[in-house]
Amino acid sequence: MRKVILGTLLLVILILGFIPPMHPQSAEAPMIENDGVGDLDFWSLEETFGNEIPVVVRFSDILTNSLAEELELLGVRFSLGNSVSSRVGDHYVMRGTAEGLSILADMGIVEDIDVQTPRDHIQLTRDVSIPEINADDAWNLLDSLDRNITGEGLLIADLDSGIDWKHPDFWFANGGEYDWLDDGDSLPTNGTDAIDLDDSGLATSDEVMYYLDYDNDVIFDTANEWIWADSVIQNAEPDIGEPFFVVNDTNDNGQLDIGEKLIMLSTPKTKYIVEADGTPSRNIQVWDRSANLTTSGHDDPNGHGTAVAGILLGGQIGHRKFVGVAPNSELMMIKVIGGSNEWLTIEEGLTCIQPWCRRDINRDWFVDLSLS
Numbered sequence: 001m002r003k004v005i006l007g008t009l010l011l012v013i014l015i016l017g018f019i020p021p022m023h024p025q026s027a028e029a030p031m032i033e034n035d036g037v038g039d040l041d042f043w044s045l046e047e048t049f050g051n052e053i054p055v056v057v058r059f060s061d062i063l064t065n066s067l068a069e070e071l072e073l074l075g076v077r078f079s080l081g082n083s084v085s086s087r088v089g090d091h092y093v094m095r096g097t098a099e100g101l102s103i104l105a106d107m108g109i110v111e112d113i114d115v116q117t118p119r120d121h122i123q124l125t126r127d128v129s130i131p132e133i134n135a136d137d138a139w140n141l142l143d144s145l146d147r148n149i150t151g152e153g154l155l156i157a158d159l160d161s162g163i164d165w166k167h168p169d170f171w172f173a174n175g176g177e178y179d180w181l182d183d184g185d186s187l188p189t190n191g192t193d194a195i196d197l198d199d200s201g202l203a204t205s206d207e208v209m210y211y212l213d214y215d216n217d218v219i220f221d222t223a224n225e226w227i228w229a230d231s232v233i234q235n236a237e238p239d240i241g242e243p244f245f246v247v248n249d250t251n252d253n254g255q256l257d258i259g260e261k262l263i264m265l266s267t268p269k270t271k272y273i274v275e276a277d278g279t280p281s282r283n284i285q286v287w288d289r290s291a292n293l294t295t296s297g298h299d300d301p302n303g304h305g306t307a308v309a310g311i312l313l314g315g316q317i318g319h320r321k322f323v324g325v326a327p328n329s330e331l332m333m334i335k336v337i338g339g340s341n342e343w344l345t346i347e348e349g350l351t352c353i354q355p356w357c358r359r360d361i362n363r364d365w366f367v368d369l370s371l372s
């Protein structure tokens with residue numbers, strides 16, 4: 001049965017959105033980091049914010065009702081009305097006077113206080129926010145076809161600024177397992193280890209293994225960093241056609257060990273991209289994974305659509321730290337934000353879903369608008 005579900009994840013996206021490697025935090029509002037309670041100068045902040053200093057407070061435990069009432073007597077109140085609606089996990093959005101926040105910081109119940117960025121919103125990474133909405137519990141449930149509820153079989157139409165569809169977060173780990181061939185130090189080593197793509201047991205020049213070392217610690221972190229084969233152009237850079245992999249980290253230590261397999265990311269999760277063709281008349285064009293996606297010049301310089309797609313369906317369950325709500329679903333990105341006449345109006349975007357909906361007649365659909 002086909003279902004069309006029109007929904008908005010606006011609140012979820014505002015509260016939960018974040019893809020660390022691709023989208024550094026917005027600089028729209030000041031972000032004051034502190035390493036512990038007491039590093040903030042509340043009195044300086046009071047000069048900026050008056051008696052309404054907006055903060056995110058991480059408590060050592062969920063607040064009881066009586067403690068929440070006690071805090072409000074100190075002149076520290078909950079930004080969104082009460083302690084329930086102002087909470088994500090053990091983080092609370094609050095506002096208060098410098099004096100009230102100072103007392104709060106010294107009460108021994110607070111792990112951390114930061115100034116809100118932007119005001120009234122909590123920014124948490126997906127490893128915190130996705131469990132908070134119980135998505136990880138839903139993954140363990142079965143649908144009527146005995147499939148785990150991970151988005152499998154679902155096509156998400158997302159009206160946004162586009163997607164960096166080549167990013168390995170947006171590929172299925174369905175390309176089979178491969179051995180890695182170590183150079184003798186029992187560690188992943190850029191440029192000297194190999195991925196045995198032809199299962200010959202021998203390393204050849206088109207099987208050289210690399211990993212992206214985001215934190216420059218010369219250690220490959222299986223949950224946050226990416227490994228790939230420099231198989232097409234041997235230049236130590238990932239090129240079109242060079243496969244990325246996730247690790248079957250069987251001893252669950254976050255590292256690639258001898259005997260552990262690599263799983264190839266083989267199929268893009270992005271099934272369709274719909275955008276205007278860049279001419280003033282803005283003719284609609286469709287990039288189809290089964291036809292012409294790899295030849296598209298589509299990109300997402302804005303970044304918002306890619307971030308939203310990460311929340312919707314990014315990552316691979318069991319292999320990555322940051323996983324979206326429905327990571328086994330497929331994506332139709334409809335570009336309604338952008339320049340150079342590549343955008344559709346929202347009305348055009350919603351309209352063009354329909355013929356595709358009829359084509360994918362046995363699909364369940366979800367439509368996401370996250371545009372405010």
Ligand SMILES: [Ca+2]
Nearest residue numbers: 183187188189
């Ligand atoms: Ca090695």
Ligand SMILES: [Ca+2]
Nearest residue numbers: 213215217219
């Ligand atoms: Ca590293």
Ligand SMILES: [Ca+2]
Nearest residue numbers: 233235237239
């Ligand atoms: Ca290369």
Ligand SMILES: [Ca+2]
Nearest residue numbers: 249253255257
């Ligand atoms: Ca391991």
